[in-house]
Amino acid sequence: MDRRPQRTAARRRHAVHMIEVEQLTRRYGRHSAVDDVTFRCLPGTVTGFLGPNGAGKSTTMRMICGLARPTAGRATVAGRPYRELDNPGREVGVLLDAAAQHVGRTGREVLTVAAHTMGVGPDRVAATLDLVGLNAVAARRRVRAYSLGMRQRLGLAHALLGDPRVLILDEPANGLDPEGIFWMRGLLRDFADRGGTVLLSSHLLREVEAVADRLVVIGGGRIVAQGDKDELLSAAGTVVRARDPQALRAALTSAGLAVTSGTDGGLLVPAEAGVVGQAAADAGVALTELRPAGSGGLEQIFLTLTAGTSVKEAVR
Numbered sequence: 001m002d003r004r005p006q007r008t009a010a011r012r013r014h015a016v017h018m019i020e021v022e023q024l025t026r027r028y029g030r031h032s033a034v035d036d037v038t039f040r041c042l043p044g045t046v047t048g049f050l051g052p053n054g055a056g057k058s059t060t061m062r063m064i065c066g067l068a069r070p071t072a073g074r075a076t077v078a079g080r081p082y083r084e085l086d087n088p089g090r091e092v093g094v095l096l097d098a099a100a101q102h103v104g105r106t107g108r109e110v111l112t113v114a115a116h117t118m119g120v121g122p123d124r125v126a127a128t129l130d131l132v133g134l135n136a137v138a139a140r141r142r143v144r145a146y147s148l149g150m151r152q153r154l155g156l157a158h159a160l161l162g163d164p165r166v167l168i169l170d171e172p173a174n175g176l177d178p179e180g181i182f183w184m185r186g187l188l189r190d191f192a193d194r195g196g197t198v199l200l201s202s203h204l205l206r207e208v209e210a211v212a213d214r215l216v217v218i219g220g221g222r223i224v225a226q227g228d229k230d231e232l233l234s235a236a237g238t239v240v241r242a243r244d245p246q247a248l249r250a251a252l253t254s255a256g257l258a259v260t261s262g263t264d265g266g267l268l269v270p271a272e273a274g275v276v277g278q279a280a281a282d283a284g285v286a287l288t289e290l291r292p293a294g295s296g297g298l299e300q301i302f303l304t305l306t307a308g309t310s311v312k313e314a315v316r
């Protein structure tokens, strides 16, 4: 079934439940963890937030949720800074660090305390436990005894407890098994299809590719690409291969093209196939493969766009 008209209508109805990030910057000493980052997450969409280790994803999410102060810029949820929301848990569900839960309480106690704070009835506790697949036995156990996957489920239950219209989730699939990941994908897709707004960071590129409508890609604290997932996938440059990869690399570099190594020995070039093929032909290099990087999925886009940024992080 084509759900697009349904999604478009939902977007219009809930236009106020946006996440807006404007020129957000956070410096630690002289290092910019987040540097002039601007994006929007709209109702009815899942936005995948991607970047290599140390790119600035968590810092950005912490600033959106009022847990870190921006050096410059601002972030709002439903039109207001997070800290100014009257009852934040009813507006936005947040899962930033599943390991940071109160380990001495049972799962049910964690949610009961939170429900009380948010002013939602105990029936929501049972409903969200059920929704995230924590059964009665699990709910009676102390969080200390939970696996990481169970903590993620509890964290997600906590985020959903106040029946918010916005979800901000940092690596929610961490620790989930393949079935759990599949389940979460359905849950997030359904949340967005009912008009909700989701911002989701993940290292699991295939997972993001499967669930996201839009992507924000960050590297070294700066946005390197953002937009509609399908558009980004179709405009992600070219994968090229030759029997003599060194000659190919030299030909492309001398033609002024940026070249990075793909996972499977091919070269990734952020340019159209025609331009890449011409550069190789001009240098007399015979190609064995030339194709749009988009057909290699998000993984190749990610490597092309963030090339070099994780190296910067590693040697800093």
Ligand SMILES: Nc1ncnc2c1ncn2[C@@H]1O[C@H](COP(=O)(O)OP(=O)(O)OP(=O)(O)O)[C@@H](O)[C@H]1O
Binding pocket: 028, 032, 033, 034, 051, 052, 053, 054, 055, 056, 057, 058, 059, 060, 313
């Ligand atoms: N409290 C802090 N003090 C100093 N530097 C920090 C602090 N918090 C984060 N940073 C730095 O900011 C940069 C961005 O970190 P952040 O955790 O936001 O990245 P990330 O994209 O979430 O990475 P990962 O995928 O590894 O979780 C890193 O270089 C990190 O070392």
